[in-house]
Amino acid sequence: MPATSEAEVHRLIEENLPLVRHVVFQVAVHFPRHVDRDELATAGALGLVEAARRYDESRGVPFDRFAAQRIRGAILDAVRAADWAPRSVRTLARKLEQVEQRLATKLGRVPTAGEKADALGMEPDELRRLQDRMFRSVVLALEYEVADEEEELTLVDVLADDHTKEPSEELESRELHAYLRDAVHLLPERHRLVIVGYFLEGRKSQELAQLLGVTESRISQLRSEALAMLRDGIEAQYEPASSEEPTGRVGRRKAGYADAIAGASEWPDRLTAVALH
Incomplete structure (x- = not known):
């Protein structure tokens, strides 16, 4: 008893x-x-x-x-x-984790969203909705302690406020936007038209191909070339100046483009720029 x-x-x-x-x-x-x-x-x-x-x-x-x-x-x-998540979401979350591990082992790399959706027998949009529900269901205690060698911190101490920025972050962001604005304006004409049309005006490749009188594959090539130029030109602004003269036609062209970006505007103007024009 x-x-x-x-x-x-x-x-x-x-x-x-x-x-x-x-x-x-x-x-x-x-x-x-x-x-x-x-x-x-x-x-x-x-x-x-x-x-x-x-x-x-x-x-x-x-x-x-x-x-x-x-x-x-x-x-x-x-x-x-x-736990805010219903059992069905938790079950699918465990299944998704198993699928990700199995595909990563089989493919030797991180599986794409499409591959995971196929393995789960669902559409990519359905998988994205599931992941969104999973992320929203994770509830973190704000008093959860975060490891730190020098001081005791809790999660609430280290959470970033998406609506505010540190002054240094704000200045860096403005400078980067200014470099990007100048870099786009300094692109060769066809490259500039593709970047502005595709990313700022929302035009499709077919429309840009008709505008420039080229094939869609050429538009894709121009876009890739322009993005590489933008990346290299902007990265050069944050690298130490080299005392060596650039060699070769491609090297001289890249250096000239980077120099043109550096001289396109004064630093006070860059810090007041907030968007592309």
Whole structure:
């Protein structure tokens, strides 16, 4: 029959408290780091109390085995109660993780979204919606401690505010936009028309091909060439000046383009620029 003596209940609880830590250790490896282990232990301890009150020795089941099941159940119930994601989303999330691991092993690289969607038997849009629901369901405790060697920080201390920037970040962003604006304006005419048309005006490759009287494959080539020029020209603005003269026609052309970007505007003007014109 179930234990009715308070003294017996207290004895079972006190003697089996280490069992709670053992079960928490087993269960916690399946949860993200932000899940508070102390809260799991609290839930497990409540499960131990319930087990001590419900234990019936006459059934022939050792108390530690009976209690371990109750402790584990109490922990899982507490986690589910704090989890906003429905079970269907969690099931699909586990399936997605398994598919990603299997494809990565098979392909030797990170699988694309299309490959993962095919493996799951769903459309890419459906997979994106699933991932969006998964990300929204992750609830982080703001008091979760973040490892730091010099000071104790919590998650709320290190979360970035997307609506505000540090002054240095704002100035860097303005300077980068100014370099990009000047770099686009200094592109060869056809390259500039493709970049402006494709990225700023939203034109399709077919429309740009008709405008310039070339094939769509040529438009793709011009776009790739222009993006490479923009990347190299802007990166050159942040690199130390070289004392060596550029060699070869391509090297001289790249250096001339980078120099033109550097001289296109004064630094005070760059820091006041906020967008392409």
